[in-house]
Amino acid sequence: xxxxxxxxxxxxxxxxxxxxxxxxxxxxxxxxxxxxxxxxxxxxxxxxxxxxxxxxxxxxxxxxxxxxxxxxxxxxxxxxxxxxxxxxxxxxxxxxxxxxxxxxxxxxxxxxxxxxxxxxxxxxxxxxxxxxxxxxxxxxxxxxxxxxxxxxxxxxxxxxxxxxxxxxxxxxxxxxxxxxxxxxxxxxxxxxxxxxxxxxxxxxxxxxxxxxxxxxxxxxxxxxxxxxxxxxxxxxxxxxxxxxxxxxxxxxxxxxxxxxxxxxxxxxxxxxxxxxxxxxxxxxxxxxxxxxxxxxxxxxxxxxxxxxxxxxxxxxxxxxxxxxxxxxxxxxxxxxxxxxxxxxxxxxxxxxxxxxxxxxxxxxxxxxxxxxxxxxxxxxxxxxxxxxxxxxxxxxxxxxxxxxxxxxxxxxxxxxxxxxxxxxxxxxxxxxxxxxxxxxxxxxxxxxxxxxxxxxxxxxxxxxxxxxxxxxxxxxxxxxxxxxxxxx
Amino acid sequence: xxxxxxxxxxxxxxxxxxxxxxxxxxxxxxxxxxxxxxxxxxxxxxxxxxxxxxxxxxxxxxxxxxxxxxxxxxxxxxxxxxxxxxxxxxxxxxxxxxxxxxxxxxxxxxxxxxxxxxxxxxxxxxxxxxxxxxxxxxxxxxxxxxxxxxxxxxxxxxxxxxxxxxxxxxxxxxxxxxxxxxxxxxxxxxxxxxxxxxxxxxxxxxxxxxxxxxxxxxxxxxxxxxxxxxxxxxxxxxxxxxxxxxxxxxxxxxxxxxxxxxxxxxxxxxxxxxxxxxxxxxxxxxxxxxxxxxxxxxxxxxxxxxxxxxxxxxxxxxxxxxxxxxxxxxxxxxxxxxxxxxxxxxxxxxxxxxxxxxxxxxxxxxxxxxxxxxxxxxxxxxxxxxxxxxxxxxxxxxxxxxxxxxxxxxxxxxxxxxxxxxxxxxxxxxxxxxxxxxxxxxx
Numbered sequence: 001x002x003x004x005x006x007x008x009x010x011x012x013x014x015x016x017x018x019x020x021x022x023x024x025x026x027x028x029x030x031x032x033x034x035x036x037x038x039x040x041x042x043x044x045x046x047x048x049x050x051x052x053x054x055x056x057x058x059x060x061x062x063x064x065x066x067x068x069x070x071x072x073x074x075x076x077x078x079x080x081x082x083x084x085x086x087x088x089x090x091x092x093x094x095x096x097x098x099x100x101x102x103x104x105x106x107x108x109x110x111x112x113x114x115x116x117x118x119x120x121x122x123x124x125x126x127x128x129x130x131x132x133x134x135x136x137x138x139x140x141x142x143x144x145x146x147x148x149x150x151x152x153x154x155x156x157x158x159x160x161x162x163x164x165x166x167x168x169x170x171x172x173x174x175x176x177x178x179x180x181x182x183x184x185x186x187x188x189x190x191x192x193x194x195x196x197x198x199x200x201x202x203x204x205x206x207x208x209x210x211x212x213x214x215x216x217x218x219x220x221x222x223x224x225x226x227x228x229x230x231x232x233x234x235x236x237x238x239x240x241x242x243x244x245x246x247x248x249x250x251x252x253x254x255x256x257x258x259x260x261x262x263x264x265x266x267x268x269x270x271x272x273x274x275x276x277x278x279x280x281x282x283x284x285x286x287x288x289x290x291x292x293x294x295x296x297x298x299x300x301x302x303x304x305x306x307x308x309x310x311x312x313x314x315x316x317x318x319x320x321x322x323x324x325x326x327x328x329x330x331x332x333x334x335x336x337x338x339x340x341x342x343x344x345x346x347x348x349x350x351x352x353x354x355x356x357x358x359x360x361x362x363x364x365x366x367x368x369x370x371x372x373x374x375x376x377x378x379x380x381x382x383x384x385x386x387x388x389x390x391x392x393x394x395x396x397x398x399x400x401x402x403x404x405x406x407x408x409x410x411x412x413x414x415x416x417x418x419x420x421x422x423x424x425x426x427x428x429x430x431x432x433x434x435x436x437x438x439x440x441x442x443x444x445x446x447x448x449x450x451x452x453x454x455x456x457x458x459x460x461x462x463x464x465x466x467x468x469x470x471x472x473x474x475x476x477x478x479x480x481x482x483x484x485x486x487x488x
Numbered sequence: 489x490x491x492x493x494x495x496x497x498x499x500x501x502x503x504x505x506x507x508x509x510x511x512x513x514x515x516x517x518x519x520x521x522x523x524x525x526x527x528x529x530x531x532x533x534x535x536x537x538x539x540x541x542x543x544x545x546x547x548x549x550x551x552x553x554x555x556x557x558x559x560x561x562x563x564x565x566x567x568x569x570x571x572x573x574x575x576x577x578x579x580x581x582x583x584x585x586x587x588x589x590x591x592x593x594x595x596x597x598x599x600x601x602x603x604x605x606x607x608x609x610x611x612x613x614x615x616x617x618x619x620x621x622x623x624x625x626x627x628x629x630x631x632x633x634x635x636x637x638x639x640x641x642x643x644x645x646x647x648x649x650x651x652x653x654x655x656x657x658x659x660x661x662x663x664x665x666x667x668x669x670x671x672x673x674x675x676x677x678x679x680x681x682x683x684x685x686x687x688x689x690x691x692x693x694x695x696x697x698x699x700x701x702x703x704x705x706x707x708x709x710x711x712x713x714x715x716x717x718x719x720x721x722x723x724x725x726x727x728x729x730x731x732x733x734x735x736x737x738x739x740x741x742x743x744x745x746x747x748x749x750x751x752x753x754x755x756x757x758x759x760x761x762x763x764x765x766x767x768x769x770x771x772x773x774x775x776x777x778x779x780x781x782x783x784x785x786x787x788x789x790x791x792x793x794x795x796x797x798x799x800x801x802x803x804x805x806x807x808x809x810x811x812x813x814x815x816x817x818x819x820x821x822x823x824x825x826x827x828x829x830x831x832x833x834x835x836x837x838x839x840x841x842x843x844x845x846x847x848x849x850x851x852x853x854x855x856x857x858x859x860x861x862x863x864x865x866x867x868x869x870x871x872x873x874x875x876x877x878x879x880x881x882x883x884x885x886x887x888x889x890x891x892x893x894x895x896x897x898x899x900x901x902x903x904x905x906x907x908x909x910x911x912x913x914x915x916x917x918x919x920x921x922x923x924x925x926x927x928x929x930x931x
Binding site for chain 1 (some may be wrong): 517518539540541542575577585586588589590591594608610611612613614615616619620622623626651654658684710715723726762777787789791795798799821855858859860863865866869870872873874875876877
């Protein structure tokens with residue numbers, strides 16, 4: 001009996017242990033995914049008002065938030081020659097006083113609708129974004145109409161913007177990241193209207209009320225703009241409301257535009273932007289290429305993901321995790337009307353700036369010498385596909401993506417058909433696009449304290465030194481015997 | 489998706505949960521909310537939102553720097569890093585790779601009062617996110633090597649912080665305004681403490697606080713509720729309960745009198761000052777009013793002290809800001825202003841007290857109060873605007889010592905604050921006698 005009981009107890013215990021082992025087996029390997037749910041993006045509906053204003057409406061649950069955006073094709077490339085920054089100044093007025101509301105009044109108004117206002121300017125266009133609690137849609141539209149129809153280009157307002165822009169630029173010129181990026185833009189866009197975006201504090205002195213009023217009058221027109229609304233309001237109501245507030249905005253014939261395609265640099269060049277006392281060292285390199293087709297843009301997006309888009313990409317893993325040369329190293333692709341840019345951006349340790357530069361160069365050259373592995377490509381595609389809905393969750397991120405899509409005229413390829421387009425990318429396509437786009441010379445920009453960096457740059461054959469504003473100072477060259485010379 | 493038999497089984501599994509209460513979208517919050525507790529004490533919150541195929545999983549441990557013993561500062565921060573150093577079935581840093589490969593995003597943070605881990609993934613990967621969190625909750629590996637790397641990284645961070653102007657003055661101010669070591673020492677710790685930490689210290693701290701009965705798990709976004717419950721039960725139910733964590737603090741004893749001190753900061757290029765008012769903690773009724781007072785003072789561009797100190801035409805401070813600093817059972821309203829010279833510092837302080845007096849003496853106009861409430865409503869609801877933010881918000885609300893079941897009513901209580909409530913609170917807390925000032929001098 002005792003034996004039987006013991007046997008029973010043992011059986012129960014063993015059964016329990018087996019059950020436990022079975023129960024815990026699920027911990028040993030990651031669980032498989034469930035079937036992927038379809039991503040249903042809200043439709044972008046379009047309408048054109050009687051004054052030729054394009055309207056894009058997205059009906060979407062954003063919680064209680066609505067996003068109203070204005071895109072005006074009045075980017076920095078439109079600034080008059082010799083008046084760089086005029087487009088930026090005009091965009092600055094989108095948040096300033098109007099003839100019917102003081103700055104303080106605007107601040108109170110925005111707070112009273114749970115609102116925020118931001119303006120961004122690039123080479124091609126300006127985006128004004130107003131987010132607010134959706135109950136205040138009429139108030140927000142009325143405010144937008146005041147901004148557009150009753151701007152205040154008085155001397156006081158222009159002087160205020162000049163003061164803040166100067167102060168801001170002087171402060172940012174001490175930042176190696178800003179200085180390197182701006183200098184690279186100057187080098188890459190030299191002689192092209194896009195170069196105007198890289199203006200310095202010196203250019204701000206020339207800003208004046210007449211210039212900005214004239215620019216606004218020419219380009220801030222409904223036939224050169226687009227309004228985007230993302231809220232719970234449907235197309236018909238939204239269009240009626242937008243029309244009610246903006247139908248007084250009059251179209252006008254636009255000045256002719258002659259934007260040449262971007263041309264890559266003629267030869268490789270290394271520049272050093274000297275920022276005395278800077279503790280950090282930033283390295284930027286980049287090149288430009290002519291406008292790409294949609295498929296090539298997807299190729300570049302996948303390539304960037306593998307190469308430098310994330311902390312698990314090649315650049316970051318090599319420069320930071322393997323070589324310990326950099327705090328971070330990323331790459332990015334810019335798409336503009338006249339072409340695109342491919343940039344690498346790394347914050348490197350000053351004492352290893354030269355080997356870091358060589359390593360980045362080696363990584364970039366590998367892009368055009370050998371195709372990425374199919375595994376790398378598939379992992380990058382997975383990331384882009386699965387990460388896409390994450391980027392649309394927050395109402396402000398959604399607005400940003402939507403505005404970019406609409407401003408560039410990207411259409412459904414980059415919206416509802418995004419998944420399909422990414423799926424079609426393969427290693428061969430990525431390699432072919434890389435060879436087409438990245439085989440040209442690159443410009444290298446190092447920004448930091450030259451006194452701190454000079455001994456670590458001794459290995460370089462030559463480089464040009466610029467001051468913090470980007471003005472050329474002298475060239476450093478090394479002769480065959482290794483002696484360093486400076487030439488002004 | 490599931491047949492009825494399976495669904496029954498899933499519901500039966502969820503019945504293992506000790507308690508479960510639905511808090512479906514009541515006035516002011518407008519989101520579905522279900523709360524449950526597993527038998528090992530893990531609190532679980534579910535909040536569904538089917539708008540995008542995305543789901544977030546957050547786990548908050550009710551531990552932060554306030555729980556560190558004297559001389560052992562930096563433990564909470566180091567442990568937050570070590571949570572990525574591997575567990576029984578997940579290799580070091582593999583957590584990051586798993587999430588990244590499926591297009592997800594993740595992060596973590598340690599504060600004075602809690603340590604939070606969160607990830608957002610496509611909704612078909614909910615099981616992966618829960619599996620990863622469960623594995624490190626159950627079997628975190630704290631090796632000597634991983635500890636040394638985490639400590640070294642923290643020492644680098646500390647060196648970086650020490651090179652920033654005003655960092656030391658913020659630490660010094662915390663020691664003035666908070667009553668004890670637990671509340672006043674920095675989350676990053678001090679260099680001396682961090683150098684003296686041992687791997688045993690970290691393991692003991694982990695054993696004391698990183699247990700299911702000291703944590704809250706939140707799942708938000710697009711998921712099937714029954715399936716999510718089953719996954720949570722499967723992955724977390726058998727994790728053994730830990731020790732009951734030490735969470736009580738001696739009530740602070742303060743004498744209400746103004747304290748003014750000076751601090752020399754050799755790194756500062758401009759003089760500055762810190763000003764603080766000890767206020768009621770988050771779980772008190774006064775807090776509903778205090779949160780609106782925060783909007784009145786520094787919440788937006790049209791707030792009173794923003795206008796007074798940073799107004800376009802009468803700017804007297806170079807930088808100025810204010811906020812409520814909550815550390816478990818203690819809260820302080822903190823202001824920090826950078827000025828051009830010491831005289832401007834005095835002028836700013838006078839202006840602050842003058843504005844506070846004005847607010848105490850004159851009832852806030854209805855339109856102005858409505859504006860501050862709208863600003864508050866915006867900020868509050870913004871914390872629900874993505875699955876990740878919602879998960880963090882719910883975890884933090886759960887751990888904030890308030891009664892969680894009251895959460896759906898919280899926004900409504902803030903919205904009911906009256907102009908007279910504000911005068912009362914300003915007179916109670918925002919007085920010269922209750923102020924602590926630290927003047928920061930340049931070398």
